[in-house]
Amino acid sequence: MIIVALGLLGIIFGSFVNALVWRLHEQELLADKKGVQAAKRRxxxxxxxxxxxxxxxxxxLAAKDLVPVVSWLALGGRCRYCHKPISWQYPAVELLTGALFALSYVWWPLSLHNAGLFQFVLWLVFLVGFVALAVYDIRWFLLPDRVVFPLIAVAVAQVAVTAIWNHDVTNMWQPVAAAAIIFGLFWMLFQASKGAWIGGGDVKLAIVLGLLVGTPFRAFLVIFFASLLGTLASVPTLAKGKKGWKAHIPFGPYLLLAAVIVVLYGTPIVNWYQGLVQY
Ligand SMILES: [Zn+2]
Structure with a gap:
């Protein structure tokens, strides 16, 4: 029952993500424009x-056009008014967010009481931000500050509140160190390549991901999975010869997916690794 409710909630938030991403991008296009027209559009x-x-x-759009997934299917993927096709990305993003919400409940590694519940609710906030960032990065090769900066604030608040709630303030160095590791590494890659290997948005996002995963070891896991996923995903494209090594492949989505894996599956991975080291 809770799984279904969370899935539906995720679908609704997915619909919000679609609107948010499109609006942020349109606003970006308007940024330099002046005048009455631009002001009205804004x-x-x-x-x-x-x-x-x-x-x-x-x-x-009327309410009947705004039912996530259903409206898109009912209208055959077209606008009711101009009949132009509406991208399948809209329902896909809604379903993806719904699936992430539901699966997070199934795989949630912490308790769902007190600080654990608090972290779960904030995790849903992160998921909404992550889907928005991934979509934006895939479409326009950019992680907008207007999404990344609020997530940094949420991450800082989460670390501070959780530490105080759990009477565990002395361990706060762990998430801070995790953030410093990813941020430091990405910042060096960014400087060394003048932004060619890694984008400035990825460097800022590193702070969020480090604080979120919470330990230096998990920070390394995020980097490892992101590189692995990015490499695997680029193999078919490279094999087809469509894009050379120099082609811009957004790294953000892999980084975000890696963070989701580490948050939800970090504990079994860490245990497995410790088992390997012991024997
Ligand atoms: Zn239309």
């Missing part, structure tokens, strides 16, 4: 005030 695109609209024709 207001329409506001995440707080703006009404939902078709990305193509700008027609305001």
């Amino acid at each position: 207001h329409d695109l506001s995440i707080v005030n703006g009404r939902s609209m078709c990305p193509d024709c700008g027609h305001e």
Whole structure:
């Protein structure tokens, strides 16, 4: 029952992610524009005030057009008003967020009481931010500060509140060290390659991921999985010869996926590794 409810909640948040990502990007395009037209457009695109609209024709959407997944299927993947196709990415993002919410409950490694429940709720917030970042990075090769910075604030708050709640303030150096390791490594890669190997957004995101996974060893796991996933995923593209090594492949989605794996599956992986080291 809770799994279904969380899945539905995730689908609703996925729909929010779609709107958020599109609006952030449209706002970015407007950033340098001045005048009455731009001001009105800016207001329409506001995440707080703006009404939902078709990305193509700008027609305001009614409630029946906004039911996640269902509306898209019912309308055959087209806008009711201009009949332009609406990308399958919209329902896909909604279903992905729903699946992540439900699976997080199934695989949640901590308790669901007190500090554990607090961390779970914040984890759902992180998931929403992560899906938004992944979509943005895949489409426009950028991790926008307007998503990354709030996540840094949430991560700092999570570490501080959890430490105080668990009377474990002396162990706070662990998440801080984890963040310093990923941030430091990425910052060096960024400087050495002048942004070619790794984007500035990845460097800032490193702070969030380090604080979130919480220990230096897990920070290394995130780097390991992200590199592995990134390499595996780029093999078919490289084999086809479509993109050379120099082609821009966004690293953000792999980094985010790696962090999800480490948060949900970190404990068994760490135990397995410790078993290997002992014998
Ligand atoms: Zn339309």
